[in-house]
Amino acid sequence: MQNLFISFLRTVVPYGVALVLTATGWLGIPVDSEAAASAVALGLGAAYYAVFRGLEALAERMAWRPLQLAAGLLLGWARPPQYEKPAVLPLRFQLDMDAMQKDLAAMRRVLGVDEDRR
Template sequence: MPALFVSFMRTAVPFIAGWLLTLAVRAGVEIDSATVTGFVTVTLGVAYYLAFRLLEWLGERSRGTALQTFAGVLLGWARPPSYPKVPVLEPVARGAYLDPGDGVR
C-alpha cells in the first residue's frame, strides 16, 4: 500500500507544478480559452515530470544520490515507488484436468 501512495504523489506533484507554472504564465499572458489553458497545464505538467524524472534517472545511473534525491523530491517523493515481485504461475498443459478420484490426467 505505501507504493500506491508514492506513485500517487509522483503523479500528482508534477500536475500541481504544471498548474502553478500555468498560473505563472497567465500572470504575464492573457489566455481566454479554457481548452488552451488545459492544454498548457497538461503540457507543462508532462514537461515538468519528464525533466525531473530524467534527472532522477541520470542520478541513478551515475550513482549520484544527491541528484536522484533532489529530482525525486521535486517529483513529490524522494525515491521511485517499489512494487512487490509477483510470482509467475506455470501454464497448465493442454488437456490436463484435475479429477478428484485419480489425480491429474
C-alpha cells in the same frame, strides 16, 4: 498501500506545479482561454514529469545520490515506489498416454458413447 500513495503523489505533483505555473503566468506564456490554459498546463505537467524523472534515472545510473534525491523530491517523493516482483513458478506437464486413454474411456462411458462407433 504506501506504494500506491507514492505513485499517486509522484503523478499529481507535476500537474499541480504545472497548474500553478500556468495560472500565475510565471513562465510568461500568454493564455487567453480556459481550453488553452488546460492544454498548456497538461503539456507543462508532462514535460515537468519527464524532465525530473529522466534526471532521477540518469542520477541513479551515475550513482549520484544528491541529484537523485533532489529530482525525486521535486516529483513529490524522494524515491520511486518499490514494487514487489510477482513469484514466478515453473510449470511442468507430463503427458501420459495410458492415463489419457483411461480418462477418455471414462468420459465415453459417462457420455454413453460406444467404443465400436468410433
